Amino acid sequence: xxxxxxxxxxxxxxxxxxLRTQFAIPAGKVYLDGNSLGPLAHPVRERMQQVxxxxxxxxxxxxxxxxxxxxxxxxxAARLAHLLGTQADQVLCCDSISVNLFKVxxxxxxLQHRTEPTRNVVLxxxxxxxxxxxxxxxxxEFLGQHACQLQLVEEEQLLASxxxxxxxxxxxxxxxxxxRRLDIEKLCQHAHQLGILVIVDLAHSAGSVAVELxxxxxxxxxxCTYKYLNGGPGAPAFLYCAKxxxxxxxxxxxxxxxxxxxxxxxxxxxxxxxxxxRFLSGTPSILAMTAVDAALDLFAGVDMQQLxxxxxxxxxxxxxxxxxxxxxxxxxxLTPTQxxxxxxQLSYSHPHAYAICQALIAxxxxxxxxxxxxxxxxxxxxxxxxxxIVNAFEALxxxxxxxxxxxxxxxxLQGKVT
Amino acid sequence: xxxxxxxxxxxxxxxxxxLRTQFAIPAGKVYLDGNSLGPLAHPVRERMQQVxxxxxxxxxxxxxxxxxxxxxxxxxAARLAHLLGTQADQVLCCDSISVNLFKVxxxxxxLQHRTEPTRNVVLxxxxxxxxxxxxxxxxxEFLGQHACQLQLVEEEQLLASxxxxxxxxxxxxxxxxxxRRLDIEKLCQHAHQLGILVIVDLAHSAGSVAVELxxxxxxxxxxCTYKYLNGGPGAPAFLYCAKxxxxxxxxxxxxxxxxxxxxxxxxxxxxxxxxxxRFLSGTPSILAMTAVDAALDLFAGVDMQQLxxxxxxxxxxxxxxxxxxxxxxxxxxLTPTQxxxxxxQLSYSHPHAYAICQALIAxxxxxxxxxxxxxxxxxxxxxxxxxxIVNAFEALxxxxxxxxxxxxxxxxLQGKVT
Numbered sequence: 001x002x003x004x005x006x007x008x009x010x011x012x013x014x015x016x017x018x019l020r021t022q023f024a025i026p027a028g029k030v031y032l033d034g035n036s037l038g039p040l041a042h043p044v045r046e047r048m049q050q051v052x053x054x055x056x057x058x059x060x061x062x063x064x065x066x067x068x069x070x071x072x073x074x075x076x077a078a079r080l081a082h083l084l085g086t087q088a089d090q091v092l093c094c095d096s097i098s099v100n101l102f103k104v105x106x107x108x109x110x111l112q113h114r115t116e117p118t119r120n121v122v123l124x125x126x127x128x129x130x131x132x133x134x135x136x137x138x139x140x141e142f143l144g145q146h147a148c149q150l151q152l153v154e155e156e157q158l159l160a161s162x163x164x165x166x167x168x169x170x171x172x173x174x175x176x177x178x179x180r181r182l183d184i185e186k187l188c189q190h191a192h193q194l195g196i197l198v199i200v201d202l203a204h205s206a207g208s209v210a211v212e213l214x215x216x217x218x219x220x221x222x223x224c225t226y227k228y229l230n231g232g233p234g235a236p237a238f239l240y241c242a243k244x245x246x247x248x249x250x251x252x253x254x255x256x257x258x259x260x261x262x263x264x265x266x267x268x269x270x271x272x273x274x275x276x277x278r279f280l281s282g283t284p285s286i287l288a289m290t291a292v293d294a295a296l297d298l299f300a301g302v303d304m305q306q307l308x309x310x311x312x313x314x315x316x317x318x319x320x321x322x323x324x325x326x327x328x329x330x331x332x333x334l335t336p337t338q339x340x341x342x343x344x345q346l347s348y349s350h351p352h353a354y355a356i357c358q359a360l361i362a363x364x365x366x367x368x369x370x371x372x373x374x375x376x377x378x379x380x381x382x383x384x385x386x387x388x389i390v391n392a393f394e395a396l397x398x399x400x401x402x403x404x405x406x407x408x409x410x411x412x413l414q415g416k417v418t
Numbered sequence: 419x420x421x422x423x424x425x426x427x428x429x430x431x432x433x434x435x436x437l438r439t440q441f442a443i444p445a446g447k448v449y450l451d452g453n454s455l456g457p458l459a460h461p462v463r464e465r466m467q468q469v470x471x472x473x474x475x476x477x478x479x480x481x482x483x484x485x486x487x488x489x490x491x492x493x494x495a496a497r498l499a500h501l502l503g504t505q506a507d508q509v510l511c512c513d514s515i516s517v518n519l520f521k522v523x524x525x526x527x528x529l530q531h532r533t534e535p536t537r538n539v540v541l542x543x544x545x546x547x548x549x550x551x552x553x554x555x556x557x558x559e560f561l562g563q564h565a566c567q568l569q570l571v572e573e574e575q576l577l578a579s580x581x582x583x584x585x586x587x588x589x590x591x592x593x594x595x596x597x598r599r600l601d602i603e604k605l606c607q608h609a610h611q612l613g614i615l616v617i618v619d620l621a622h623s624a625g626s627v628a629v630e631l632x633x634x635x636x637x638x639x640x641x642c643t644y645k646y647l648n649g650g651p652g653a654p655a656f657l658y659c660a661k662x663x664x665x666x667x668x669x670x671x672x673x674x675x676x677x678x679x680x681x682x683x684x685x686x687x688x689x690x691x692x693x694x695x696r697f698l699s700g701t702p703s704i705l706a707m708t709a710v711d712a713a714l715d716l717f718a719g720v721d722m723q724q725l726x727x728x729x730x731x732x733x734x735x736x737x738x739x740x741x742x743x744x745x746x747x748x749x750x751x752l753t754p755t756q757x758x759x760x761x762x763q764l765s766y767s768h769p770h771a772y773a774i775c776q777a778l779i780a781x782x783x784x785x786x787x788x789x790x791x792x793x794x795x796x797x798x799x800x801x802x803x804x805x806x807i808v809n810a811f812e813a814l815x816x817x818x819x820x821x822x823x824x825x826x827x828x829x830x831l832q833g834k835v836t
Contacts, residue, residue, distance in 0.1 A: 045470050048470055056458045095514075096702075139671060266595075285705075
């Protein structure tokens with residue numbers, strides 16, 4: 001059976017295939033970059049128009065109550081919670097990942113310092129997404145090294161590096177470059193035995209893998225809604241705090257009025273709201289939050305295990321095609337093969353990765369490049385089918401067969417990025 | 419001449435009257451709440467549809483370069499700069515006021531502590547907008563009282579309270595409750611003589627009064643785009659930092675990747691970008707930023723002195739009608755009468771303010787209430803004319819003549835809020 005014939009059969013049997021019609025994928029394109037920016041869904045566009053014209057346009061200021069704008073961070077959080085294996089009262093949708101990480105990190109450190117003021121190390125991985133490391137460095141400069149000191153190790157050394165000097169372990173579940181997935185449950189078990197709190201960045205997990213924050217006993221998490229959750233470019237992020245910590249009267253320095261127990265009492269003293277609400281700071285953008293909220297509707301009824309299984313199957317289908325081709329030896333796979341050790345992306349190293357990526361884009365296959373030499377392919381099962389993969393692979397085959405990637409216009413830039 | 423006849427003549431002579439057609443003000447409504455949430459403008463709605471359908475929808479991830487999404491915080495800042503009396507390289511549009519205030523406050527304190535580590539007082543006013551005070555309290559809790567201590571005085575005592583123990587004065591130019599405008603230039607002169615840095619919250623100034631950040635020698639500022647700038651509910655805020663400070667290698671703890679010198683190099687160490695860019699943290703919402711950017715276009719070519727003059731004239735027109743009416747003695751005016759001492763709102767105290775506000779809204783006049791007893795009226799000259807004021811005043815006259823505000827449904831709540 002031809003590759004395409006197999007793809008058609010797999011698509012016909014795919015229980016998630018119908019979701020594709022919800023998305024505005026441009027005709028003729030295969031979009032393998034949903035791990036960077038999720039596409040526009042039709043219901044998102046419709047809801048945006050409604051909020052613009054009917055709510056902001058017609059009802060104006062009254063919409064804060066009439067259309068419950070004021071509750072949007074918690075309403076979106078409720079939709080998110082079921083994708084993250086937790087409850088609505090432990091999640092908030094607001095601000096950026098960076099800002100939310102600042103909140104949960106300072107909060108976690110303050111919690112540790114109540115009983116152990118000398119625990120100051122924040123352990124993370126060398127290849128964690130840089131903004132996470134920058135934020136720790138910012139906290140470190142702000143509070144001083146005695147309160148917060150960043151220590152970096154290789155992913156493989158993480159468990160072996162845990163010790164009682166460590167206050168917080170900060171990891172990203174699925175690595176943005178390699179697509180490798182860490183065993184967060186195991187990390188939490190080891191960390192907790194040593195009194196360490198665990199903060200997980202779910203940027204490449206939420207909407208992609210079956211996250212189980214409560215079962216894994218994660219302490220804090222942050223994540224992104226503009227990748228696998230399709231909330232729009234730069235969409236508001238989310239944060240999670242375990243209930244057992246929320247009950248400890250947590251503090252975080254970004255004490256804005258929306259996190260106040262009575263925001264509209266306009267009293268001069270800050271009194272934090274009960275529960276997760278105290279992690280809100282300023283007024284959230286209703287336009288940005290609306291897109292997230294509408295995008296999350298598409299996950300209603302979707303089983304995350306099933307979704308991730310499809311992502312793995314689609315990725316495997318691509319990997320198999322590549323491995324069986326004459327190009328196999330040119331690519332070095334970075335992503336583990338084990339299903340339990342990866343998210344929904346595959347990364348390959350290739351000396352001409354940048355130029356290949358550009359040549360693929362010219363052919364309508366939107367892939368991603370990460371310096372110095374990584375081709376990054378996102379397999380986002382809400383809107384990708386197996387036949388898309390055949391199209392993507394055939395495009396790659398054409399690019400390499402015709403040596404399109406050796407075009408000087410791309411090679412010139414290839415030289416700059418490597 | 420009747421009030422309405424005078425209004426018609428004033429409207430006919432108003433050089434800004436044509437701007438009204440740009441806004442989607444619902445038919446039959448007089449919107450006096452643009453100081454809380456600016457209305458939707460038609461070009462904003464059009465640009466949102468374009469960004470949704472054509473940019474996000476069609477060009478997807480490529481839009482970051484193709485449509486310069488990556489530069490949006492600076493592009494909007496350039497449009498803002500001319501409204502604030504400064505240059506594009508000293509302004510950024512991003513995050514919320516609360517988060518931006520955290521950045522500039524920690525930055526200002528760090529700058530002071532380089533030479534005078536014992537200056538720890540942040541002086542503000544008792545009736546400043548609460549989120550500003552909450553954020554100072556947050557910084558204080560995390561850095562300790564030795565580094566940051568909030569001291570509150572009455573607005574009238576501000577100049578007399580300046581001393582060499584004070585590191586930073588934090589004020590809001592136009593008070594959210596009373597509408598009173600402070601003399602920021604004079605404050606800066608007095609503060610600078612004592613080595614104090616001045617942070618100004620422009621939430622009720624930007625787009626309303628002729629702000630002159632550079633001429634006044636303001637050190638730092640933050641402000642809001644969802645009131646007089648019509649950027650949409652909860653729209654991204656802005657921040658300003660004077661060039662003379664930007665040259666001092668400023669630090670702020672919210673070190674996110676968008677503020678890195680090379681965000682896409684993905685290196686593990688934070689290296690701040692040159693200039694104002696280092697005040698960026700996480701990825702900005704492009705949908706939210708688009709609305710702000712499009713809304714700012716409406717100010718192109720508008721002279722801020724002229725705009726504020728119109729706001730004052732419209733407000734005076736209302737005040738005169740009220741003062742000449744039989745209701746004059748029922749209302750106590752909070753807002754100063756002097757033009758130099760106010761922004762674009764009038765506030766009146768009335769024992770039934772809440773119920774009057776509700777009865778006005780029922781008649782299509784959207785006013786605002788602030789506890790315990792303030793009726794707050796915003797005079798936003800981009801889309802309000804003098805005849806609107808006649809309509810608003812006639813509605814007020816009807817409400818009071820018919821005792822509509824004594825309706826039990828509003829009185830019940832009136833009892834709760836006072």
